[in-house]
Amino acid sequence: MEKKSAFIAIVGVPNVGKSSILNIMLGQKISIVSSKPQTTRTRIMGILTEDKIQLVFIDTPGIHKPKNQLDHYMERSIKESVSSVDACLLVIEAGKKLKPAELDLIKSLNKMDLPVILAINKIDILHDKSVLISQMKEVSSFINFKAIVPISAKNKDGMESLVSELKKMAVHEGHFFEDDALTDQPERVIVSEIVREKVLRLIDKEVPHGIAVCVERMHDRDDDSGLIDIDVVIYCEKNNHKGILIGKKGNMLKKIGSNARRDIENFLGARVNLQMWVKVKEDWRNKAGLLRNFGFDEENFKV
Numbered sequence: 001m002e003k004k005s006a007f008i009a010i011v012g013v014p015n016v017g018k019s020s021i022l023n024i025m026l027g028q029k030i031s032i033v034s035s036k037p038q039t040t041r042t043r044i045m046g047i048l049t050e051d052k053i054q055l056v057f058i059d060t061p062g063i064h065k066p067k068n069q070l071d072h073y074m075e076r077s078i079k080e081s082v083s084s085v086d087a088c089l090l091v092i093e094a095g096k097k098l099k100p101a102e103l104d105l106i107k108s109l110n111k112m113d114l115p116v117i118l119a120i121n122k123i124d125i126l127h128d129k130s131v132l133i134s135q136m137k138e139v140s141s142f143i144n145f146k147a148i149v150p151i152s153a154k155n156k157d158g159m160e161s162l163v164s165e166l167k168k169m170a171v172h173e174g175h176f177f178e179d180d181a182l183t184d185q186p187e188r189v190i191v192s193e194i195v196r197e198k199v200l201r202l203i204d205k206e207v208p209h210g211i212a213v214c215v216e217r218m219h220d221r222d223d224d225s226g227l228i229d230i231d232v233v234i235y236c237e238k239n240n241h242k243g244i245l246i247g248k249k250g251n252m253l254k255k256i257g258s259n260a261r262r263d264i265e266n267f268l269g270a271r272v273n274l275q276m277w278v279k280v281k282e283d284w285r286n287k288a289g290l291l292r293n294f295g296f297d298e299e300n301f302k303v
Helices: 018-026 069-083 100-112 131-140 159-167 187-202 239-246 248-268 288-293
Strands: 004-011 044-050 053-059 087-093 116-121 147-150 212-220 228-236 272-280
Touching: 004 018, 018 044, 018 053, 018 087, 018 159, 044 159, 053 159, 087 100, 087 159, 116 131, 116 159, 131 147, 147 159, 187 212, 187 228, 187 248, 228 239, 228 248, 239 248, 239 272, 248 272
Parallel strands: 004 053, 004 087, 087 116, 116 147, 228 272
Antiparallel strands: 044 053, 212 228
16 A cells, blocks of 8 residues: 555644544644633644544634734734644534624635535534534535544544544655654643643633743753753743742642643653743733734734
8 A cells, every 4th residue: 555645734723622532533632622712723634644644733723803913923823723724623512603793704615615624523522413504514515525523522432433534534645754743843832731731721711822831941961860850941922821830839830830840751751850930921912913923823923
C-alpha cells in the first residue's frame, strides 16, 4: 500500500469538543480542554499515523465575533487553516439548533468546495436519540457531507468510525512528518498551553481569557537527576487579576502548578521542576507588540 496523507482542519463554534476529539484520536493531550468557550487560541497541529496513512489535524479556535486584537488573530487563523487543507471536520453539538455562526461556516465551506465530514458530538447527553435523524436532515440541507458520524468524545463512542471516514480523505502524497511525530508544535508551546488549561479550569469569569502563558526557560539539568527545569510566567491584564491568580498565601498558584506539573511530566516523559510567576501587562490582547512577544503570528492581526 502506498503512503497517503491528508491535512484536515477541525472547525466549529466554541465548546463543541474539537480539542477533546483531537486528543482522543491522537491518544495524547496536545490541545487543551476546558468547559469555557474560546479555549483554543492557536492552530495546534496534531499528527496521527496508522500503517501507511498519515492524518495531519489542525485544531482551530472556536468561531466567535472578534472583540479585540487577539480575537482578530484567532479569526484569521481559522480562515488561513481552512484555505490550505484537503478536507474539514465540522463538529456540532447533538440535539442543538444550528447557531448563526455555524450556518455562516457551513455556507463558507460549501463555497470552497472542500470535502467535509460532520461529527455530531455529545450524543451521550441525548435521552431521545431519534432527534439525531432530524438534525442530520437539517444540516445536510445546507451542504453535501462526505460522511456524518454521531460520536461521544466523552465516552469515546463512534471515534473509530470517525477516524475510518477521515482516512478516506487521504491522497497519494506520501507522509509530511515522521511516523512517530505527534505534533509540529515545540515542547515549550505545549507546556505553556497545559498551564493555561489549568488556569481556565481553576479560575472563573474573565480572568482566564485575559492571561498569556510564556515558558521563559526550559532545560535538562546537567546532573544525573533526570529533572527538567521549567520557568513559566503567567501574564494578566490587571493587578486584581494577579491577586486572584496567586491566591491567598500563594495557594492558587501552587494549585495551578501542581495540576500542570502532572500533565507536563506525562507529556515529556520526565520529572519536572516547575517554577511560576505572575506579571501584569495591561490590555495585552489589543497590543500587537505584546502579541508578537507571546508567539502569535503578526500576519493574522487586524490592520
